[in-house]
Amino acid sequence: MFPVREVYSSEAESLEQLGTKPKFWFTDENGQRMLFKADQRGTGEDWAEKIACELCGLLGLPHVYYELAIDRDKGNPGVVCPTCSPPPMSLVLGNQLLLAHDAQYPTAARCRYKVQEHTIKAVVDVIKAIQPPPPEWLNEMPNGIVSAVDIFAGYIMVDAWIGNQDRHHENWAALRVGNTLQLAPTFDHGAAMARQITDQERQQRLATRDPGYGIPRFVRSARSAFYRDPEAKKSMTTIEAWRAFSLYAPDASMIWLGRLRMIDDDGARKILEEVPLNRLSGIGRDFTHRLLIENRKRILNGDEK
Ligand SMILES: Nc1ncnc2c1ncn2[C@@H]1O[C@H](COP(=O)(O)OP(=O)(O)OP(=O)(O)O)[C@@H](O)[C@H]1O
Ligand SMILES: [Mg+2]
Incomplete structure (x- = not known):
């Protein structure tokens, strides 16, 4: 445990x-x-x-x-x-980085969700201009992942795997020391894996024969906090965001896919079983395991839009 x-x-x-x-x-x-x-x-x-x-x-x-x-x-x-930003470092959140690139970018606290300006392209432009995280964060990184954009592609892939709908512009950041900006490690994934639904709903979705209610369909409803363009009415799904982002880091994306392919479904199950049952029930484990299996399949198959 x-x-x-x-x-x-x-x-x-x-x-x-x-x-x-x-x-x-x-x-x-x-x-x-x-x-x-x-x-x-x-x-x-x-x-x-x-x-x-x-x-x-x-x-x-x-x-x-x-x-x-x-x-x-x-x-x-x-x-x-x-903390990931001990002194003399400070954390510069995504909205501040975006504002520095575009004076019109909406940064007010109430504008955290449904920010159509939070596009993949705007975020890539900002991240292109910053350095990768400091070396102490890079020990487990696969070979061939070089730039901050390459690493951020991995953040977007994990979001698609866990169904993280909350990568808004205060949930990614840079570390600043002096005039240098480096990508911060990924943080705040607590709004993922449909963690808010009840065990009753989990049980029903696990047991149903209705394809419209089952988990393969359910996972498709996860929406990211990214927009295709500032006119788009709806945000992209987590898979759409991953596909769109991976076009900006094609080689790195293949490497991240290779890492994901290596983690078999039992690897995820073992992690779920380490969580005490008074925090995540048996049904919660089963449901979350299926969610991760489905999302992993969707990412690796690559045939969904
Ligand atoms: N490890 C950390 N090191 C430095 N600052 C951090 C760290 N974790 C969180 N913070 C700061 O605290 C803020 C809130 O933390 P976090 O995003 O994890 O919480 P939250 O309340 O779950 O956010 P949200 O409302 O986005 O779901 C972050 O935006 C960041 O500024
Ligand atoms: Mg947060």
Whole structure:
């Protein structure tokens, strides 16, 4: 089982204002600055974040490392992770990077979702201009992945695998030191794997004979936070975003596909079984496993639009 770290909100040094969920920063016993993100509403952000983190690890993506945690003072489950931008670094979020390229880019906090200007092309243009993450993040990276765009292609592929609908412009970033900008490791995958649906719905979707209600159809409804162009009415599906992004990094995309192909379905299952049952039920494991199998197939088959 994954260990569950005990944290104490009474030791909070500051609250994180960005994002929608309650979060606080504290310094752990090793002097490391840590962020605790609570899953106050019990909607599964904790296990989704942990599983996504482990899957990023299997792929070799630079990723923030999350552990399951519990706030002993308030009883809230959640996850904990070290900062990826210790001083003198600072984090520059995607919307700020986009604004620097386009003075009209909408950055107000209320504009986090449904931002039609958040196009694949705009994001590629920004990421082309920044460096890959610092070397300590690159230990597991496959050979042949060179640029920040190559690495970001992997972020978009993992989003398609886990059905992450939340890669909005505050959920990717750069690390700044002085005048240098480097891609930040991938973070915040807690809104993936349909983690908010009930076990009853999971059970019904697993058992149904209705192709319109089954998991192969269900996974197709995952929408990304990317738009094809600023006039597009709907955002792209997670698979469409992956296909569109991979055109900007064709060689790297083949390499990421090779990594995904190497991870068999049992690899994902083993990770699911490491999550304590009081966080993710048996039905939750079965459903999430099927979701990952279906999405992996869709990505590797490559025949879906
Ligand atoms: N490991 C980290 N290192 C540095 N800053 C971080 C880290 N994790 C999160 N942050 C900061 O905290 C903000 C909120 O964190 P995060 O996106 O994980 O939470 P959230 O509430 O789930 O967000 P959302 O509302 O997008 O779902 C991030 O946008 C970032 O600015
Ligand atoms: Mg976020």
